[in-house]
Amino acid sequence: xxxxxxxxxxxxxxxxxxxxxxxxxxxxxxxxxxxxxxxxxxxxxxxxxxxxxxxxxxxxxxxxxxxxxxxxxxxxxxxxxxxxxxxxxxxxxxxxxxxxxxxxxxxxxxxxxxxxxxxxxxxxxxxxxxxxxxxxxxxxxxxxxxxxxxxxxxxxxxxxxxxxxxxxxxxxxxxxxxxxxxxxxxxxxxxxxxxxxxxxxxxxxxxxxxxxxxxxxxxxxxxxxxxxxxxxxxxxxxxxxxxxxxxxxxxxxxxxxxxxxxxxxxxxxxxxxxxxxxxxxxxxxxxxxxxxxxxxxxxxxxxxxxxxxxxxxxxxxxxxxxxxxxxxxxxxxxxxxxxxxxxxxxxxxxxxxxxxxxxxxxxxxxxxxx
Amino acid sequence: xxxxxxxxxxxxxxxxxxxxxxxxxxxxxxxxxxxxxxxxxxxxxxxxxxxxxxxxxxxxxxxxxxxxxxxxxxxxxxxxxxxxxxxxxxxxxxxxxxxxxxxxxxxxxxxxxxxxxxxxxxxxxxxxxxxxxxxxxxxxxxxxxxxxxxxxxxxxxxxxxxxxxxxxxxxxxxxxxxxxxxxxxxxxxxxxxxxxxxxxxxxxxxxxxxxxxxxxxxxxxxxxxxxxxxxxxxxxxxxxxxxxxxxxxxxxxx
Ligand SMILES: [Zn+2]
Numbered sequence: 001x002x003x004x005x006x007x008x009x010x011x012x013x014x015x016x017x018x019x020x021x022x023x024x025x026x027x028x029x030x031x032x033x034x035x036x037x038x039x040x041x042x043x044x045x046x047x048x049x050x051x052x053x054x055x056x057x058x059x060x061x062x063x064x065x066x067x068x069x070x071x072x073x074x075x076x077x078x079x080x081x082x083x084x085x086x087x088x089x090x091x092x093x094x095x096x097x098x099x100x101x102x103x104x105x106x107x108x109x110x111x112x113x114x115x116x117x118x119x120x121x122x123x124x125x126x127x128x129x130x131x132x133x134x135x136x137x138x139x140x141x142x143x144x145x146x147x148x149x150x151x152x153x154x155x156x157x158x159x160x161x162x163x164x165x166x167x168x169x170x171x172x173x174x175x176x177x178x179x180x181x182x183x184x185x186x187x188x189x190x191x192x193x194x195x196x197x198x199x200x201x202x203x204x205x206x207x208x209x210x211x212x213x214x215x216x217x218x219x220x221x222x223x224x225x226x227x228x229x230x231x232x233x234x235x236x237x238x239x240x241x242x243x244x245x246x247x248x249x250x251x252x253x254x255x256x257x258x259x260x261x262x263x264x265x266x267x268x269x270x271x272x273x274x275x276x277x278x279x280x281x282x283x284x285x286x287x288x289x290x291x292x293x294x295x296x297x298x299x300x301x302x303x304x305x306x307x308x309x310x311x312x313x314x315x316x317x318x319x320x321x322x323x324x325x326x327x328x329x330x331x332x333x334x335x336x337x338x339x340x341x342x343x344x345x346x347x348x349x350x351x352x353x354x355x356x357x358x359x360x361x362x363x364x365x366x367x368x369x370x
Numbered sequence: 371x372x373x374x375x376x377x378x379x380x381x382x383x384x385x386x387x388x389x390x391x392x393x394x395x396x397x398x399x400x401x402x403x404x405x406x407x408x409x410x411x412x413x414x415x416x417x418x419x420x421x422x423x424x425x426x427x428x429x430x431x432x433x434x435x436x437x438x439x440x441x442x443x444x445x446x447x448x449x450x451x452x453x454x455x456x457x458x459x460x461x462x463x464x465x466x467x468x469x470x471x472x473x474x475x476x477x478x479x480x481x482x483x484x485x486x487x488x489x490x491x492x493x494x495x496x497x498x499x500x501x502x503x504x505x506x507x508x509x510x511x512x513x514x515x516x517x518x519x520x521x522x523x524x525x526x527x528x529x530x531x532x533x534x535x536x537x538x539x540x541x542x543x544x545x546x547x548x549x550x551x552x553x554x555x556x557x558x559x560x561x562x563x564x565x566x567x568x569x570x571x572x573x574x575x576x577x578x579x580x581x582x583x584x585x586x587x588x589x590x591x592x593x594x595x596x597x598x599x600x601x602x603x604x605x606x607x608x609x610x611x612x613x614x615x616x617x618x619x620x621x622x623x624x
Contacts, residue, residue: 050478050613051612053479053482054478054482054606054608054612056486057482057485057486057606060486060490061489061490061493064490064493075493090479091479091482093449094448094449094482094486096486097449097483098448098452098483098484098485098487098490099487099490101452101453101487101490102452102453102456102486102487102488102489102491102492102494103493103494104453105453105457105494106490106494106495111453337454338453338454339450340450341449
């Protein structure tokens with residue numbers, strides 16, 4: 001007998017440069033299709049919003065087709081459509097919102113407009129290998145677009161923002177420092193490669209918002225622009241003195257500064273809130289040094305770390321579908337059709353425009369074998 | 371094998387009503403029924419969508435009868451309104467056979483919303499898309515209006531805002547045997563202060579459009595279908611490359 005009692009949800013994610021279409025049945029991942037426009041941004045050294053939005057429009061339909069084929073389902077079988085309403089790049093988000101509405105109206109199916117950041121947390125529940133996600137958990141989300149520290153008491157109803165970056169996202173800092181070191185975009189893997197032979201303690205770069213005086217108001221916030229400037233100054237001074245720049249040491253020391261501040265603040269949050277659980281998410285989790293340091297220091301602090309599979313850490317539609325499936329399971333009503341893209345959607349808004357007049361998803365009916 | 375998960379639906383006879391956000395007791399009109407109150411329904415019914423200038427959704431029968439004509443007062447906010455407009459148009463025409471889509475030119479962000487919606491809707495319904503230059507829809511409206519009043523339409527240019535101190539314009543001269551505007555110049559950009567001189571040279575009267583009728587987009591599509599013609603490609607008429615500057619050397623900080 002096939003398990004058919006969980007909702008089949010198609011999720012659409014277009015908040016940055018990845019066009020993600022995901023299909024889940026409840027917590028079961030059926031397809032995670034991603035089309036990236038990263039190559040088109042490489043020559044500009046960063047994500048160009050108009051380039052990203054154009055690429056989303058081109059990629060959407062083929063991505064939906066590919067996702068359906070991979071999942072082995074047809075659109076008629078879809079129970080609900082989910083879409084990222086924000087945060088993200090407004091023009092890019094709007095492509096997904098338009099497509100999601102067109103699809104939901106065409107299929108006469110409920111539409112769930114959800115929060116991208118909370119989606120990153122939901123990615124974890126698609127990991128069939130991992131056990132049940134326990135609450136509360138601290139979540140550290142690090143990507144080219146965001147750096148946020150969250151306290152998750154319940155995925156569908158209670159997510160609190162502890163802190164976020166005041167300027168650049170961590171991934172952006174990697175890109176900018178890579179450019180300083182004349183390394184290509186995207187910077188993360190390049191810095192990693194360069195850092196492999198470097199000494200992370202060679203140069204003591206500053207840890208943003210980590211002084212005692214920052215603890216009162218920015219204890220869990222991040223800042224990477226000062227770090228980037230410090231690296232630039234160090235490199236310039238070296239060049240001015242006619243000395244060769246030790247790229248490996250600079251890369252390793254920079255990466256260590258980023259990793260240190262991320263892990264230190266995340267574990268500080270775990271301790272202060274008495275939460276022995278830390279969930280990592282976002283594309284920068286691909287950075288092995290970050291994972292290694294987090295695992296090592298968390299183990300020492302008695303904190304259990306969860307890391308979803310990397311393909312679910314980068315932006316994707318499966319996490320959006322998974323979050324909607326959880327919302328449905330918890331009885332949340334669908335969204336109205338009257339929502340837009342919200343580039344600064346706060347993380348506390350897990351679902352957007354829930355319709356008070358809509359029928360609630362009923363209790364799951366008894367499964368019927370076939 | 372039955373699919374057992376659903377939203378509080380005891381039987382399969384209800385459908386999700388996207389407009390009222392409720393399960394609807396009324397089944398969809400069956401093929402050959404009179405769901406929209408006209409004999410022969412469902413014949414060809416075309417949904418028109420345009421978000422190149424405001425947001426508009428319409429539904430017409432192939433003979434041109436307008437079944438629905440929905441538009442937003444708000445010039446911006448395309449993503450916010452398009453779902454409700456589409457849903458309302460579908461109430462009048464629940465089983466469209468084609469989706470006509472205005473491909474621009476127009477401000478990119480808004481334009482893409484309509485195209486994304488139309489493509490996904492067509493995909494969901496497994497019906498074909500019919501791309502139409504948005505200026506063709508405006509031109510058809512002008513030509514039909516003049517025909518109704520018996521006015522001779524001079525050669526004219528449809529002019530829309532293209533931002534960045536530019537206009538987008540297309541030039542038309544009459545209507546052909548297929549009932550479609552004769553486009554003698556495809557959509558082109560012009561600096562705002564040069565446009566009048568260009569139009570004088572072409573001998574075209576200037577028509578500044580402030581909106582696009584989705585019904586006219588659908589009608590142009592109906593006539594193109596009848597004539598077996600394609601009016602536009604499937605890509606948006608951006609007319610401009612993405613505005614980007616290639617990465618330059620990092621700025622000095624000291
Ligand atoms: Zn993300």
